[in-house]
Amino acid sequence: MSQLLRKPNRSELSPGVTIVHEVTTENSPLKYIGFKVVDLASGARYSEELSKIECCIVVLTGRINFTDKEVAFENIGTRDSVFEQIPTDSVYVSNNRYFEVEAVSQARVVLCYSPSEKQLPTRLIKATDNMIENRGKFNNKRLVHNILPDSDPSANRLLVVEVYTNSGNWSSYPPHKHDRDNLPEESFLEETYYHEMNPRQGFVFQRVYTDDRALDETMTVENSDVVLVPAGYHPVGVPDGYTSYYLNVMAGPTRIWKFHNDPDHEWILKR
Numbered sequence: 001m002s003q004l005l006r007k008p009n010r011s012e013l014s015p016g017v018t019i020v021h022e023v024t025t026e027n028s029p030l031k032y033i034g035f036k037v038v039d040l041a042s043g044a045r046y047s048e049e050l051s052k053i054e055c056c057i058v059v060l061t062g063r064i065n066f067t068d069k070e071v072a073f074e075n076i077g078t079r080d081s082v083f084e085q086i087p088t089d090s091v092y093v094s095n096n097r098y099f100e101v102e103a104v105s106q107a108r109v110v111l112c113y114s115p116s117e118k119q120l121p122t123r124l125i126k127a128t129d130n131m132i133e134n135r136g137k138f139n140n141k142r143l144v145h146n147i148l149p150d151s152d153p154s155a156n157r158l159l160v161v162e163v164y165t166n167s168g169n170w171s172s173y174p175p176h177k178h179d180r181d182n183l184p185e186e187s188f189l190e191e192t193y194y195h196e197m198n199p200r201q202g203f204v205f206q207r208v209y210t211d212d213r214a215l216d217e218t219m220t221v222e223n224s225d226v227v228l229v230p231a232g233y234h235p236v237g238v239p240d241g242y243t244s245y246y247l248n249v250m251a252g253p254t255r256i257w258k259f260h261n262d263p264d265h266e267w268i269l270k271r
């Protein structure tokens with residue numbers, strides 16, 4: 001099994017609270033990203049005392065209430081399936097703060113973490129705040145919901161985006177990377193992919209590779225899998241008949257997404 005591919009590994013934390021994925025800087029090659037997927041039964045609560053990490057809570061599906069003991073947001077979340085293809089609500093919580101989420105309905109939340117020292121205000125990122133983009137042409141079409149892009153100063157390190165790729169199309173393509181801290185040409189950002197497919201028995205292929213091929217893995221990715229991208233190019237190919245969804249978290253020393261296309265395949269953009 002690839003070191004970069006994580007299958008869901010469900011474990012019940014407390015009644016109604018199931019951890020589906022837990023990627024940490026200790027159990028992965030990543031230094032800047034932590035990642036949790038949490039399933040909540042209606043009425044269940046999950047809380048955390050953040051230390052030197054910031055967190056973006058994405059209400060992937062279902063509805064939740066949020067509090068950090070100072071501010072509260074009620075009944076947030078917009079969809080029962082990511083394949084409704086509408087943006088959702090998220091909450092940014094800074095380091096050294098407490099938060100609690102309570103499921104109003106059955107819900108799946110994603111917790112995206114990165115090391116952080118400077119406190120920032122808790123912020124509700126409403127679905128309507130998401131900047132929506134249609135990218136690409138030919139068989140490279142995808143729909144992007146920008147949850148926490150680098151143009152939004154709400155976070156210290158985290159960048160969060162969700163992407164839909166049509167059946168028979170490619171995304172994160174032509175292959176690009178962001179693994180050199182060499183601005184203004186390229187930024188160093190690690191990345192995680194949380195994948196879903198519609199219908200759910202679908203699969204996609206994701207390749208993660210570097211120029212020297214010291215890293216070169218091609219993975220078959222199924223519903224609810226996570227792919228880690230510590231470095232390298234990371235294209236995704238979607239078979240005919242299936243729609244792909246993924247949630248990306250990126251973080252690194254500087255909060256700028258400046259990528260470098262694989263020169264061998266950059267011609268694809270010039271058609």
Ligand SMILES: O=C(O)C[C@@H](O)[C@H](O)C(=O)CO
Pocket residue numbers: 135142144161163170171172173178191234248259
């Ligand atoms: O436009 C896309 O295909 C999405 C990707 O850019 C994805 O968010 C990513 O690879 C970020 O580096």
